[in-house]
Amino acid sequence: MGFLIIxxxxxxxxxxxxxxxxxxxxIVGKVWEPGIWATDCSAEVVKSDGPCWAQLNDNRMGGxxxxxxxHIGRDLLTRLLYGARNTISLALIITGLSFIxxxxxxxxxxxxxxxxxxVVSRVVDILMAFPTLIFALIVLSVAGTSIPVLIVxxxxxxxxxxxxxxxxxxxxxxVMEYVEGARLRGxxxxxxxxxxxxxNTLPPLVAEFGLRFCFVxxxxxxxxxxxxxxxxxxxxxxxxxxxxSVAISFxxxxxxxxxxxxxxxxxxxxxxxxxxxxxxxGLREEY
Amino acid sequence: xxxxxxILILKRLAFGLLTLFIxxxxxxxxxxxxxxxxxxxxxxxxxxxxxxxxxRLELNLDRPLHVRxxxxxxxxxxxxxxxxxxxxxxxxxxxxxxxxNTLFLASCAAIIxxxxxIFLGMLAALxxxxxxxxxxxxxxxxxxxxxxFLVAYILxxxxxxxxNVFPSMSYVSPDFRLWDRLYAVxxxxxxxxxxxxxxxxxxxxxxxxxxxxxPYIETAQLKGMKRSWVIxxxxxxxxxxxxxxxxxxxxxxxxxxxxxxxxVFVYPGLGQLLVDSVSKRDLPVVQxxxxxxxSTYVMLNLTADILSILANPRxxxxx
Numbered sequence: 001m002g003f004l005i006i007x008x009x010x011x012x013x014x015x016x017x018x019x020x021x022x023x024x025x026x027i028v029g030k031v032w033e034p035g036i037w038a039t040d041c042s043a044e045v046v047k048s049d050g051p052c053w054a055q056l057n058d059n060r061m062g063g064x065x066x067x068x069x070x071h072i073g074r075d076l077l078t079r080l081l082y083g084a085r086n087t088i089s090l091a092l093i094i095t096g097l098s099f100i101x102x103x104x105x106x107x108x109x110x111x112x113x114x115x116x117x118x119v120v121s122r123v124v125d126i127l128m129a130f131p132t133l134i135f136a137l138i139v140l141s142v143a144g145t146s147i148p149v150l151i152v153x154x155x156x157x158x159x160x161x162x163x164x165x166x167x168x169x170x171x172x173x174x175v176m177e178y179v180e181g182a183r184l185r186g187x188x189x190x191x192x193x194x195x196x197x198x199x200n201t202l203p204p205l206v207a208e209f210g211l212r213f214c215f216v217x218x219x220x221x222x223x224x225x226x227x228x229x230x231x232x233x234x235x236x237x238x239x240x241x242x243x244x245s246v247a248i249s250f251x252x253x254x255x256x257x258x259x260x261x262x263x264x265x266x267x268x269x270x271x272x273x274x275x276x277x278x279x280x281x282g283l284r285e286e287y
Numbered sequence: 288x289x290x291x292x293x294i295l296i297l298k299r300l301a302f303g304l305l306t307l308f309i310x311x312x313x314x315x316x317x318x319x320x321x322x323x324x325x326x327x328x329x330x331x332x333x334x335x336x337x338x339x340x341x342x343r344l345e346l347n348l349d350r351p352l353h354v355r356x357x358x359x360x361x362x363x364x365x366x367x368x369x370x371x372x373x374x375x376x377x378x379x380x381x382x383x384x385x386x387x388n389t390l391f392l393a394s395c396a397a398i399i400x401x402x403x404x405i406f407l408g409m410l411a412a413l414x415x416x417x418x419x420x421x422x423x424x425x426x427x428x429x430x431x432x433x434x435x436f437l438v439a440y441i442l443x444x445x446x447x448x449x450x451n452v453f454p455s456m457s458y459v460s461p462d463f464r465l466w467d468r469l470y471a472v473x474x475x476x477x478x479x480x481x482x483x484x485x486x487x488x489x490x491x492x493x494x495x496x497x498x499x500x501x502p503y504i505e506t507a508q509l510k511g512m513k514r515s516w517v518i519x520x521x522x523x524x525x526x527x528x529x530x531x532x533x534x535x536x537x538x539x540x541x542x543x544x545x546x547x548x549x550x551v552f553v554y555p556g557l558g559q560l561l562v563d564s565v566s567k568r569d570l571p572v573v574q575x576x577x578x579x580x581x582s583t584y585v586m587l588n589l590t591a592d593i594l595s596i597l598a599n600p601r602x603x604x605x606x
Contacts, residue, residue, distance in 0.1 A: 129306040131543040131584040134561075134577050138314060141565040141573040218434050222547055225436050226562045241436060256444070259437035266432040 004268075080258060083237045087224075088265075090151070091217040097155040098216075099209060102162025107193045107201075109163075110170035121167070124160045132157045133222070140228050150229060154219055158212055165208055169201045176200075203276075210273035214266045221262050237262050296593055303589040310581045314574050315356050378575045381560065386579065389549070389556035392472050393541050396479035400541075401534055404484040408491025413518070415496060423488070430485035435544060439478040439551040446474060475552045482544060487537045494529035498522050528598035535591035539584045 109117040127135075136153050143149045173179060179196050187195075223229035224238030237258040411420045430438065498504065499522055507517045546558030553559070557576055564572035 125302075126306055126309050129303075129585055129588065130310060130581055131539070133543050133546055134580045134584070137546075137561060137565050138573060138577045141568055141570065214432065221434050222436070225434070225547065226550055227566055228562070238434075241440070256437070256440055259434060259440060263429075263433040263437055267429060270428065270432050 079240055080237070080261060083240060083258060084261070087217065087220055087236050087238070090147070091213055091220055094151055094155045094158065094216050094220075095209060095213045097151065098158035098162050098212065099205070101155070102159040103166045103198075103205065105159070106163045106166030107170050107197050108189075109167050110174050111189055111193055111197070117167075120163070124163050127157070127160045128164075132219070136219075136223065137226075137228065140223075150220070150223070154216055157219075158216055161215075162208070162212065166201065166205060169204055170197050173197050173200045207273050207277050210269050210276070214269050217266060218262070292596070295596055299589065299592050299596070303585055306585050307582055310585070311360060311578065312356065314577055315359060378571050381572065382557065382575060382579070385555055385557045385560050388554065389545055389558060392475055392479070392549070392554065392556060393538075393545055395469070395472060395476045396483065396541060397538055399476065400480045400483045400487065400537075403480070404487035405491055405530065405534075407484070408488040409495060411488065411492045412495035412499065415492075424492075427485035427489050430481055431489075435478065435482055435547045436551050438481050439474070439548060442474050442477055442481075443551075446477075472554070475548050475554055478548050478551075479541060479544060483537050483541055486540065487533055490533040490537075491530055494533065495522060495526045497529070498526045501525075528595045531598060532591045532595045535587050535594065539587035539591075542580060542583050542587070 105120055109120050135157060139153045140149065174197065179192060182192050182196050220229050220236070221238030221241075224236045225242045227239065227242060229236060229238055240258040241256075407423060411423045414420055504517060504521055507521050508514075512520075545556065546561065548554070549556040549558040550562055557579065560572065561576040561580070563569075564576065
């Protein structure tokens with residue numbers, strides 16, 4: 001189930017331009033045209049050929065807007081697909097970055113101990129004492145909202161959490177005999193980290209990757225929703241909700257679609273992480 | 288024994304103060320890193336040199352960095368937060384009513400959320416693996432994975448658009464009476480409650496289950512103690528520390544989560560002011576709001592740590 005959701009999202013991400021006849025910022029119809037669910041299927045409208053849903057009125061660009069249009073008449077499905085592309089890839093970049101940096105520092109702190117560990121841990125403590133959203137907002141107000149700033153800020157915030165976990169997990173590994181053996185053999189720190197610690201810490205870190213990805217994804221969406229993340233006209237699920245939020249008061253529920261898409265993806269990932277953890281735990285029981 | 292406890296708490300307090308200090312330094316440094324300086328940010332690109340010089344003098348920009356930092360810190364401590372760059376109003380005035388609005392919203396949510404989540408968490412822990420537990424676990428997992436604004440909009444759709452029970456915009460003004468206020472904040476409070484209860488309930492459940500698997504609980508059960516007594520005398524006192532921790536941490540979360548919810552419901556609170564000021568790059572206001580949010584967060588976390596040290600004898604002797 002979880003895999004299916006992720007697969008759908010990856011599919012949308014890779015094939016966005018092929019799947020839709022429109023481009024990201026193209027205006028294709030009237031404002032807030034309803035999608036297929038609102039197609040009038042009463043007898044006089046339905047033509048004889050084809051099922052009812054296929055009769056969705058062609059808009060003036062000659063295509064169908066399956067999910068309706070947004071506040072300035074752009075096709076919602078198209079924006080949703082491109083939004084998947086922008087938000088998910090951004091979240092992937094950020095999570096990847098924070099894992100590389102966080103794991104490097106975490107392993108380093110665990111293998112070297114001493115003052116390196118002390119310094120890095122205290123810095124992380126202080127960063128973690130700061131509420132993340134407020135931190136991001138302050139930095140964005142100073143540096144302005146651009147994609148590089150966004151990446152650096154969120155990655156920094158996320159790195160602290162990754163560091164905590166990878167340090168804790170690596171601590172358990174560094175006291176193992178085989179690590180000691182490797183050290184006595186005269187292997188360098190890099191070799192120990194790469195060949196001994198990394199493979200043994202992988203399962204919890206992979207699970208954490210999923211959870212952190214969800215966190216980053218929700219974080220970007222929240223920032224975009226506040227109008228401080230990805231800037232228009234770039235499509236993003238969070239900002240799509242915000243742009244269209246006025247419609248809700250008029251009983252047009254289009255803005256709920258991207259919000260639901262966000263929820264859908266995060267639930268999917270959580271399910272997979274759960275499954276993975278249970279599998280990892282199950283394997284351990286078999287030994 | 289008493290002394291070691293005191294030292295531990297003092298240490299924790301010192302760390303909290305240090306964090307606050309570093310936060311304030313970071314906030315000032317952030318402004319320093321602006322391209323150009325604050326004077327230029329106020330007057331814009333086409334300012335005359337004389338005007339820039341005048342403003343620099345007014346803002347003490349001619350003095351060295353550390354002097355300015357302490358002047359700024361002194362001002363803040365006297366609740367003089369400077370003036371807004373956008374409309375030249377005193378930041379302290381801007382913030383005062385909004386701060387009380389935000390506190391009102393957050394405390395309403397807390398008053399409802401804390402008892403509910405502890406009660407549900409205990410029930411789920413006692414009847415774990417039952418249908419009730421599974422339903423609750425699934426529901427809360429879903430609520431956690433969903434962005435706050437979706438919860439908010441779903442509530443708007445159901446309660447405001449379809450059934451017209453509550454207003455979708457939470458406008459409050461200082462002359463509102465308590466009842467009108469409560470009516471206005473009903474939906475944002477519900478949103479916050481839903482989100483926070485999910486977190487708190489899960490953690491409470493985990494904390495109690497953790498205690499229930501201990502050997503002394505088993506001993507108590509085996510010697511024939513009644514289930515309710517076991518829970519009252521053995522489980523609850525030992526689960527108290529983690530539960531207090533959970534509550535306070537979630538209150539801290541509430542303070543931050545309020546930002547998004549305020550924006551959704553156009554509630555005139557501090558969070559909205561912060562978001563507005565960030566997009567207008569109105570730095571004095573951002574500094575002040577950020578400082579208030581951050582210090583509340585730090586204080587609450589500090590309280591959580593100290594309370595759990597007090598409630599758990601084992602934490603008093605760190606190895």
